Amino acid sequence: MLSSTGYMRISVLPIISFFRGLPALRRAISTTWTFKDEKIQVKPGKTAVLITGCDSGLGYSFARHCQDYYGLIVIACCLNPTGEGASRLMKDYPKGIHVIKLDLLCHQSLDDMKSEVAELAKTNGYEIHAVVNNSGVMTMGEFEWLTHEQIFEMVSVNLIGAMNVTKNILPYLRETRGRVVNISSHCSLASMPGLSVYGATKSALEAWSTALRIELEKFQVDVVTVIPGSYVTESLILKGVKSSSEKMWDSMSDASKMTHEGNFRRFYDYLEAIPVPKLGYIHDDALFERFDSALLSTRPKRQYVHGPLRYRLYFFLFTISPTVRIKEYLIKRFVNLPGF
Incomplete structure (x- = not known):
């Protein structure tokens, strides 16, 4: 609208009204998000989740958390079912956690896992709500240092292993309209030197999760990824640093050793100085809040990211x-x- 002087006159009332309405808008958004984070109805003793990599670290902590806070039946897949982590889970939760052996590099082990899950579900009437693909192998080192076997192991466990486990459990998830929860990494968001192959597997895991989410939407099966932050000093993921570095060094040619010796020694001296923690529960309320939403929210986000301020x-x-x-x-x- 033009004023008598010919200049356009702008009313400030709509602008004032807009800013006055912001608190109400924030409340509406808050209410919406609260609604979206409502949890599914868990049937104690019946609703079950399968979690891989429960020997230590995140998997071990997730298994305990699911039992302690929600009474979920946990099928805890462990590489070493007689190890400290598996033994403690069986001792502390004799009825709530079933430990089964799973070696993601072995097809027979995957078949055995499938049979054991079928037997548990049939015998006890379990409703399998989710599979949590948590197993992971992280061998640190520059790409040229890694052996073929180390590259194969990371790709096979971190990516193909998650695919194989999910494929075995999908019939149950379609029946319960459950979900797939894939534990990813910040390395999927930005490529890191010294973690090139590990980061590649996690980036591929994210890409697969996106496509799988679209494919399973028609069955009302959700696919969620969780980026948990770094728990290197609270898990056993670096336990084999010394043996891994020895394998790398032994596989190098004399020319490669001459080229990389200085950097190689400094790199692994640094890693070997990091203390390997004892088995324990990870205490991080913010992490478990995101994990709970990924696992149990009626309307989960596609991705949950957790990490310290530095990250x-x-x-x-x-x-x-x-x-x-x-x-x-x-x-x-x-x-x-x-x-x-």
């Missing part, structure tokens, strides 16, 4: 970096490993 800051900077060179500089600062 959030750096990954924000990665996304706004104006050039690739700046982003790669920030990645090296974030990784903070010898040689980079």
